[in-house]
Structure formats: structure tokens, C-alpha cells
Amino acid sequence: MNPFSYARPAAVDEAIGLFRPDSRYIAGGTNLLDLMKENVTRPTQLIDITRLPLHDIEETADGGLRIGALVSNADLAWNPLVEARYPLLSQAILAGASPQLRNMATTGGNLLQRTRCYYFYDSTTPCNKREPGSGCSARDGLNRIHAILGHSDSCIAVHPSDMCVALAALEAQVIVQGTGGERRIAFADFHRLPGDAPERDNTLADGELITAIELPAQGFASNSAYLKVRDRASYAFALVSVAAALELDGDRIVSARLALGGVAHKPWRKPEAETVLVGKVANEAAFDEAASLLLAGASGFEHNAFKIDLARRSIARALGEAAKGASR
């Protein structure tokens, strides 16, 4: 951990004004402190944003919810409105980390979690995400936990968040503020694929601060499911996770949302995998078709090819649970 200065502003504008290129905002710090201890991230200034007024969950005019960036993962998961209207989000959050971490971690911070690729955390090894141009150790190394979709020659890391998979499926909006004012980013456009710039996880500009997440009114509360498949029952990142949400008319699908975690540099969605379900009877055949479309183009490496088959099975299971209304 390199020496750094520390500031604790009271207002959003003040926080943004303090930002320099080598600054980092810190809230729960559940990931940033690890990264600093391992010399992966070396900020010279920490801007503690925990005193900013971003702690509330409010209903929006169009029937959705606006979630302040500093709402803890625990508070969000157990919020009665979220539990009632967006059980998919609650389930996804509670599938991640541990109670202690969820008490510390914030909504905004969750979006900015960095990959758990072993090489990224070990600063003695080549890693394009940590040190652009140094190479990717994982491609020909230990890659059991790595991407099967959307990877590039320079990076095969995956995004580790569970919450973000649900937010992607729910088509949340990310509200950010920078020196130029506020803008909204569709969740699908917030995280990015690695391409040839894997050091960039998302589309935030330098110094931009996430202030809130907005959820639209449609929460698929009757028929949604979050399935997380991992190496142990708790406190492990997903090998594959699925956020599945259906709007049903009897057993016929009116609309569908489907997102995968643990398989790509961002939560993985494909519009065609969702539209193909529309009008169909919710059954295995339809789910398999959606899985095939969502996994189109998937390719594995030495240790992770199993994830393709696992993802296919997990999608069918999650859609089946959503259709049954398992989350009710």
C-alpha cells in the first residue's frame, strides 16, 4: 500500500472537485483496500464519500426506485420495497459475499468491483488489466474461473458481481455525476468488454461519481429467479450465475429477461435470447433455445470449457424456477 492523502467531503460537488487522476473514491472499501494492499491500485488520494447524502431509497414518479449509491448491499437486499417488487435483486445480492461484507459494501461500489482473476491480484505476474501491455497470464495459465464469452486476446477476466447481473436483467439506469453535470447510463452500457483496453472495466469518465441507480417499474416480482453456481455454498464467486425473469400469461411468456454472471467481462445479455421466448410456452424446449442464443459464440480455455455446458444447464434451471414462481 503506497502512502496516500485522505479527504472526506460533505457534498457531491466537493468530492468531484477534489478528484485528481490518481485519486480514488472510497466508500465500503471492501475491494479497494485489498487492491491497495496488493499494490494493484496505488492511489495517492482517497476521497471518502461515505458522508455524502446518497444513502436513501426513494420511489420514482414512474413507479420505479431510486437507490442512493451509498445504500449498503445489506440494506438494499432487505429493503421491503426491493424484496416485494424486485426479489431478483434481493436474491442476487444475498448470493454474494458474506453478511459482514454486505454490511460494508455499497451499491455504487458493487458496480466497480474488479475481477478476481488470480493474475490481476498478483503484481509479480503479467496482466494487461493491471499493467497494460504486459500480457495475459490467464489465457495459457489457470483459467478455470475465466470468461467463455466476450473475451479478447488481451484479457479473459470476468466481472465478479452478482448484484450487477440482476441489475442488468432489470435494465437499471446508472446515474453519474462529473464536472460537466449529471448523466444517465443504461446498465448494458455501463460495463464494457475488454477488447484491447482491459484496464478499463466500465464507461465512467475520470472523476465521475456514481450517485444512484434507478430501477424501472417492471420488477418481474412474480416470476424471477437468481441462480448462482459456485464451488462452495457461500462466500465464493460464481462459476456461472443466471438472472432470469419472466412475464407470463398463463404458461405463455409475454416478456423475458436473461442475464449471465461469471462468464464475461460484464453481465451477459443478448436481446435475441429474450425475444425468442416471447409468445412461447414456458418449457424446457423454449429455455434450451434461449440458452443456445445467449451462449452463441461461447468458447472456453484449458480449464473452463465446462462453463459452457454448465451455463446451458443453469439457464434452463433458472428459467424453470422463474416460471414456477420460485422466488415468491
Added chain:
Amino acid sequence: MNSSTSPFGKPLARVDGPLKVTGQAHYAGEFHVPGLLYGSVVNSSIARGRIVSIDASAAEAVPGVVLVLTHQNRPPIASYDEPYEDDDAADGSPFRPLFNDRILYSGQPIALVVAENLELARHAGSLVRVEYAAEPHHTDLLSELETMHKAPAELPSPRGDVDGVLRGAMLRLDLEYSTPVEHHNPMEPHASTVHYLPDGKLEIYDKTQGVQNCMRYLEGVFGMEGQIRILSPFVGGAFGSGLRPQYQLPLAVMAALKLKRSVRVTLKRQQMFTFGYRPRTVQRIAIGAAPNGQLEAISHQAIGQTSRFEDFTEHEVEWSGMLYECPNVKLDYQLVALDVYTPLDMRAPGATIGVYALECAMDELAYAAAIDPVALRMRNFTAHNGNEDKPYSSKELRQCYEQGAERFGWSRRSMEPRSMRDGHQLIGWGMATGVWEAMQMPASAKACLEPDGRLVVSSATSDIGTGTYTVMTQIAADTMGLPMEQVEFRLGDSNLSQAPLEGGSFTVSSVGSAVQQACQALQQKILDAAQQSPVSPFTGVTLDGVVFDGGRMQLKDRPDTAVELTQIVAVSGVLEVEVKAEPGKQRENYASATHSAVFVEVRVDESLGTVKVSRVVSAVAAGRVVNPKTAANQIMGGVVWGVGQALQEETQIDHTLGRYMNHNLSEYHIPVNADIGEIDVIFVEEKDEIVNALGSKGVGEIGIVGVAAAVANAIYHATGKRIRDLPITLDKLL
């Protein structure tokens, strides 16, 4: 065992529990001494080669940094092997930290940055620039198998004609099993706080399973005989990782000697992966049996990895020659030297690996012979150790099978794999036998009757969380007929009476025997003291004629004739005696071992491959149990670890880099609470008058042995799949 109030055999809470839950139990990295400096270790990033140069200028320029210690500026240390050969050393040339420019493995300590606080030391450590001349390395056991050499282990000679009998056997199995590298990862990281005393002597708080082992090591390495005292009152788990002095200890001493100041070095979690570990192995087992499952021949070969500088051995294959009746047995043990650190004893070293393979093979035999797995083991039971050609001093293993099976409900099991399900879940029941040696080592203890009538007993053993403080207090209180509150047991100080390493499940047997004998010798002293008075009612009475109970000594046949121990010691002054206990001669004609039968239920998600161990019954025969509460804790912890061994644990190495990559507790998986179902521990009654006077065999290791096999066998029963490569992660079951 004096009276019904004796604490022996009672499930008492730990005597050190209140200190631990109130934060008053201090661990090696928590002792504060004035002017303490903090060290942070810099580790090599290559697996083999040499250091060309170390540029520490940027680190040294950080305000608050007082020293960057390397092989170039360290104080003198011994160069020849002998001083480095600690009590648990493997054959060969032990690792010498900061000795020269050679890099022997990735993660090797190459520098220690010492600063006014830990954060500065760590930061400065990141500024140390090292130039290496890397050489090609090999870290993959499987790709180097052809280089294997015979392990320097004293294996039992082959008996019978294994090859001939295997050729003619009606049932013949040839099986190969593999197990990965695992690291101990006790919750408390290794740490040493070196207090530099004004006279230049060192008083060191160290995390260790052997304070005297560390003392002798440092005395030899630094030529400081009589100038070192090691203290280790509490240890936050060790599992074998503290059997050898680890590198933070000599590094902290080097810095203290160089600076003439007190220094602490605490390893980071990542650095807990930079010394000993359970070795990766490949095992080949051939079994020949009659159609009814009667064993006719067993051949068991283990191939384990070791370092290039030491040949690490453990008892991996011996179990196959001693657990069952089998007239033809051949055992072989090979090592492959790699550019890695030397493995190290870890919870039931050898048995955890070897019995896993044997007990999976026995399950495969049960299916080949179409015999219930418990019935197969009953059929092959023996009360005779074939390796040593001696009877067991006791072996209530059949009771373990019976009571364990009864508790588990084994009789309701159908033999057919995939015959039980619950929705998506396939349910499987599997079992295995566990075995561990019941050893005893020479050990000493001192017993002292204080003027207030309190008994203080001491020995330089450790309590690594197992309950040593508690059970030794129980043994002493029981022997002296005192309430627990009147007895104090001291340990973890190299100045105390000689004790062996705290390991191998032999602490109760060894130190407990010394404690019992010291108390008995103290009773003689008390009687002698009482007889000093010419009018003593005890005149002419021998120890057989008195009873110690409730803080009094009384005549056996006239209990109303009694004297308070406080009255005796008021006249005599403090009474003290030190005794050395040796394993009894009666043991020589017998073999001694603990046994267990482990029954496991698994639930396997048929399409996702996830495995949940929903129930475990472990029935253990370990002689008399001093404290059923701490002993059950031990078994339970062993079972949990066995579940981890079966399903999760694996230190993954990138062979291109020659480096462990999942070196943190996020990616190195051990079971969490949510992984563990019901665990039911049974202690089977086992009377053993041979093993030692306590009749106790020790329970530190037996809990883990056999668990991984029982889980693997249950997974076979659930799914019909034999996975012979641990850990059984979900991808292997898709």
C-alpha cells in the same frame, strides 16, 4: 481416578476459554515490547535461478525505514546443515533463509524491510527492485514422474507373493488416485515478536508447535546457546505448520541482532503459501481378492512431490499393510524433486492421502464383489498389525462400524448407485475406515504444590487450540484429587520441562503421562513430608495406603484420618518434582492405533454437479477420552477438513510461472458453515491398558482420516461416477 467428582472423562469447557473470548489471550504477533520495529518480507517472483542484484535504495529512502535486510548484509548464520535440522526436518539440506543468492522456489523470502510501522515496511517492500537470472524450472509432478526416486522411508518389507497372487486373483482391481497440494492456513498467520533484551539475549514470542525446537534451531543457526527463550502461550491453529521453525522467525532474529532492537515479523495470508504444505501425490493401488471380498493381495505405491533440497516423507502407504487382514502386501514410496519448497506434516500427514486411496479402493472392491461396504470391512477385520507382526493393544473398530452404522441408518441403504433421489438431487451414502498411529514420545513435566494448596504443573508443550491446557489440568486434578480451580497447567515456554513437538496426536499420551507421573511423584513427596512429624498418623504408611481427595491426604482404610495439603506444605515449604515419562516397556510387544468408521450422506445436483455433504457420522475408538467436549471438537474439525479435502481444497500452481496462484482465502476454498450439515461424533468405548497408564490414544488426527474417501464413495453411490482425482469439484461431475 479417585472419586465421582474426578474431572477425567468429563466434557468440561476450556480452561483458557474466558481469556480467548475476552481478548486477553495474546498471540505471537500481538505482544508489544517498547521500541518495537516491524518487518515485512519480500518474496521471490521466480521459481529457480539466482539474484543478480537487489536495489533497495528507494525502499531505504522512505522515512521510517530502518533496514533492508538481504543475503548481502545479514548477520552471520551457520552454513552447514546440522543447525538447521530441527525436530521435524526432512532428509537433506534444510532451507537457509537469506543464505545466498540462490532462488529455490517461487515465494522464497529474499529480503526483510524493517520500519517504524507495518504499513511503511510493506510499502517500502514494494519498492525493492530485484534483478534475477532465471533458470528453467519444473513444478509439475505429473510431467516429471520419470525422474522419481525412492523415498528415504523405512517401509515394511514385502510379505507373501503379491505379484503372483494378483495374477491369479478372482477379483482384481488396478486403480490410480491423485491428490493436490494443500496449505495449512491456520487462522492466525505465522508471526514472531523478538524482544531484544539489554544483555543481548532474546525473548521471542513465536507461533510454534515446539518452543524448544525453535530455541535449539536459533541457538544453532545463530550460535547463541543459552541466550534464547521462546514463548508461545497461545496458538491460533497450526495443523502441522508450526512443527518446523518458519522463516519469519530467523528473519526477525537477524533484524533484531543487526539493529540491536526488538522486531516483529508477521506473515501475510499470501505468505502462508510460501513454506510447507501437503504434497501433491499420485497413488497406484492393486487389489486381489476372493469372490467373497476376502483380501488376498494389496500393492500400494505412492509418488509424492518434494523440494530439490529435502526429501519429505510421511506414512502414506503403511496403512494398506496394517488395517486389514491380508497375507500378501507390497508397499512402495517414491518422490519427485521439483523447484518448490519442501512439504510439511499436515493434519494426519500421510494417512489423509494414503487412507483416502485405500478406502476408495475398498469401496470399489465392495462393488466388484457385490458386498455391502461395511460387511466387506468386517470380513477383512484383523486384530493383528501385519506390518509389525504384532497384536493391536486394542482395536474396537468393529464397534465403530456397528455403532456408526446404527446411528447413520446404514441398514436402509440400497447397494445400487443412483437409487435414491429427492427432486434434482441424487442422494448417496458412503463410508470409510480411518486409522492413525497411537504414538508416545518421551516427555517431562514438573508438578509443584504451592503454599496455598494450589497445584501448578508445567511442561514445554503447546496448545494449538486442541485443548492441551484443559486436558492436562484435568489429568493433574484427577491424579491429585483436586478440583479443577485448584490446578494450573503452564506450557509454551522453552524454559519449562522438556516436551516433544505438539503433533502426531501424541500429546495426551506423552505429556499427559508425564503430568500424571509427576503428580504421582509429588504425592510421594507429600507423604514423605507428612511423615517428617514424629507423631504423624501416616508413619509407616506407603503411597498405596493413602488417598488424595478434595485437597486432603487421607488414610485409605480410615478416611477420617486426614490432613489438608496446605497444612503439609506450610511446614515443608513448596514441594516440587520433575519427572520424565518414557513409553512403557509393555508397548513393545504390541501395535497401537486409533480407528474410526465414517459414514457420509451427500446430495448431488444431477444437472449442476454441486455436492452437499448433508450428514456425517464419525465413530471413533481412541481409548479413554480425557475430555469428550474438546475431543469431539477435534473430530468435528477433522470431519470438516475432510469434506474440504474431498470437495474443495487445492492450491493451484501455474507451472509456467512455477507459482501458486490462488494464494488467498477467497480463491483457496475451504468449507464455510453453509457447506456443512449435521456431524455426529461417537466415541466407542475402548479399554487399553497397554498404550499408557491413562488408556488414552489421542484424537488430533483421526477425525480427518477416511472422510474424503467416505465422501467420494458416497458420490459414487449417488451418481455412479468414480472420481479418483481430488478435489471433486462440480465440473468433474457434469
